[in-house]
Amino acid sequence: VRYKEIECLINDDYSIVGRREGSEVYLPFSFVGKYFEVEGSIASYDGYERFEWHHSIARIHKPVPYKHNGPFMSFAHYSVENRDRVKYFSGTEGVPISTQWDSQGYFYPIQIAQFGLSHYSKNLTETAPHILVVDDGENRSKWTQEDSSSSTNIVYDSVRHTNVIEFKSPAGKPSYGHGVSVSINERSLPVLSFDLLMFRNSTITVVMQTEESGIVNLHYTSHIEECTHRGSNVFYGIGPTFKWRTITRDLITDLRKGMNYKEKQPKTKRKSRTTKILKIYLQGRGRIDNLTLSSSNHMNQFYDAADWLVRHQDNNGGWPIMVNRVVDSDMEELKANWYSAMAQGQAISTLVRAYEKTKESRYLSSAMKGIKLYQVPSTEGGVQARFMDKYQWYEEYPTNPSSFVLNGFIYSLIGLYDLKSSASQENGREAAHLFQEGIKSLKALLPMFDTGSGSIYDLRHITLGKAPNLARWDYHATHITQLQLIASIDPDPIFQRTLDRWIGYIKGKRAKHN
Amino acid sequence: VRYKEIECLINDDYSIVGRREGSEVYLPFSFVGKYFEVEGSIASYDGYERFEWHHSIARIHKPVPYKHNGPFMSFAHYSVENRDRVKYFSGTEGVPISTQWDSQGYFYPIQIAQFGLSHYSKNLTETAPHILVVDDGENRSKWTQEDSSSSTNIVYDSVRHTNVIEFKSPAGKPSYGHGVSVSINERSLPVLSFDLLMFRNSTITVVMQTEESGIVNLHYTSHIEECTHRGSNVFYGIGPTFKWRTITRDLITDLRKGMNYKEKQPKTKRKSRTTKILKIYLQGRGRIDNLTLSSSNHMNQFYDAADWLVRHQDNNGGWPIMVNRVVDSDMEELKANWYSAMAQGQAISTLVRAYEKTKESRYLSSAMKGIKLYQVPSTEGGVQARFMDKYQWYEEYPTNPSSFVLNGFIYSLIGLYDLKSSASQENGREAAHLFQEGIKSLKALLPMFDTGSGSIYDLRHITLGKAPNLARWDYHATHITQLQLIASIDPDPIFQRTLDRWIGYIKGKRAKHN
């Protein structure tokens, strides 16, 4: 059959050029893909070329039964470190500083909790890390004096009940040729960790060889919070540290965020990094212990997040969000220091896990305080909305009118579930009640988020009377992952049925029409 | 550029064969059209062939401002006569008998009201009919005696205060060669109408020449309700008619329904029908007046519908639907004699128009009784449901759980609007209140019917927790026509905005995703 060009008139609106072979008409994917928003590209397999059509880019993970002390959803696949909206990791807090909605940067409790939960989950799902103990004070010291007035000593620390390294050197700007140093020459262990006590201002400097920028010095100084960059020097203020404190730094992330350094992604997890850790310097005066380099240090990073949440919870039990936020031009602006049920929920999920691991009551009591705002109406500074005066909903954004964001609500429910599962019946009663009411609302309202070919991000179309705010595919995938979790803890068939349907949408299935 | 075959892998599921030219890939419409449910075909214009892609088959009429005594929506385009689900037109009632949901046939008030409303609307929008007065008793009679014992006389009728034709002939089966007859020989005036009074059983026979079946006799007999067919004879029982009554018959429809006769569609409205009306016979004994043939007789047909509604309204003010109906396998079956808010609404719209035309109070008072069931909960035999205990809704199907069918609800609102617009403030107060509450519900719930690429037929997905029951394109078009009407009587921008969006969906536009 000969093929030839044929005009294709689209909806009486405009024409494109197709191809015709007999009774079959062929349409260019450059039209079809754009018209229906589907993805497609030519892939090559040893010279065999094939066109691959993807209805959506969403990828679904196999569901696993959920436990309040297990991995958090699919967060083991998250890397908060790699997000563009992380300005850098705080030297004083060890947690990310977000630029989402405010380029200045601020501590965004949801991002911090997600950082904690992802490392908690990675710790459970990844193989054990490789660890190089640089010095734990228990062996002969490896430190080199860079100048004659600097020295190290092994001393017994009566607070920590262990031997530690005491260092001293003259004051001065962090630089080579001062203080004490230890050689490393290591490519595969990018996470630095140490316990530190300063007697006066001190600096820990890590010298790194980079492919893109040559030698770079990462300085962890006793300055207050900062992340600055001058020439080949990057400065993180870890703050005056006059009590023992554990500090964990992902050096590659610190390089990347500190000087916009982009390391070429290594082919495998632990091999062939192009960035090499050459040396570590100590300057100033203080004590250090358990100086290690490791392939990962998930639990330290998890506790950085959990401890931040304990320290920064306010009197309402909330983790206020410190930026103004316009969710929709037809809604009132959320004024800085609003609360988010998603932040509360994710913080609680983090704190419950910290409590499960440590049994330290401060984590549990912080989690319990975290549910107070669930009971306060969003019109009175809390996070609780009501759908048609009937179904209570915990708002990711406590907007006026209400927005009923689905994924944030489910995260808030997971927090409640985690708390009720971990706490005693007495301590968990309120969480259990809030959870039950929330699940009731979820069952009633879930179908409203279903378009028959995808899902809707929130219910602002109902409260504002406008177009549905369709969920892009990655949010649709989040909805699915969340429903997998909920289905594993609640047998109501609505969850499994919705799940099956929503997974089908990813491959272009649709609900029936009448 | 060379053109060659290329495998196209669809969603990692299956492969089809496309065509490739350089970096462009062409996909066969036999795949694309089915995958996305879009229509397309090759059209030819004087040899120029073009492929025409139609996102949907829905066609939208231009909106016109709505009036309670004006045309009803786009019903002037309806033809109840042509619907397959009309068994035939009742000889005793002049209205359609439906086979929808019951092949036996029954009087379905919605179909009857739509029959009335479509003729009312046609009467306002079509040009005036052509009318042939066969005999009105005012001129010398044209009747031929077929046998010596049959005769006609012009007499003055003291009930009708006009001259009429009195006919008499021996009793006997309807057939040629008896009674009196008049020759017609007419192709373009298919609607027969006459006023009739029987003194004893009588038959009016219309002899027609058909292309498909030769000579066919349509007999309107004094038998009770029936429509039977023997050879070239079709019998409609118009019932014993011992009081004056106006009878209007669409002869082509009577032929078609009576003997499954399919007349080839004439090219224009009044020309070249292949069916010819040859003769009319009268047998028995009675009086007849205003015997006419016309191109249409919309108002007579409209009054047949309105009068049926007045006669068949029950003590609850309802027009019960006499068949069992399963709306959804997860809902309780509706048992015969359920009420429908759509039936009530469309009946009221019909009755209000009859009242507007005639100012006869029986029409208005029937319409007013028709709203009583709007106030009775669907759980108690009425039609009122509540969405989340908050928004009242008049149910096309008063199911348990509720179904919240959109188009039926809007028809029920239009009925209320018509009544409140026609009645005095006093008489219209309750309708006005029910309308106001309904419009409030419509504004609140309308966004729930919006998928971002089409509309949903009802809210059963919410009440049953399952997939949305997507509206096929012709229901989507009905939603649009109804919203055009509502937007013309309520300035709330939600209606015009929704309308603009829903019209866009017809051409493949979609709501944004986030």
Ligand SMILES: [Ca+2]
């Ligand atoms: Ca030690």
Ligand SMILES: [Ca+2]
């Ligand atoms: Ca007369």
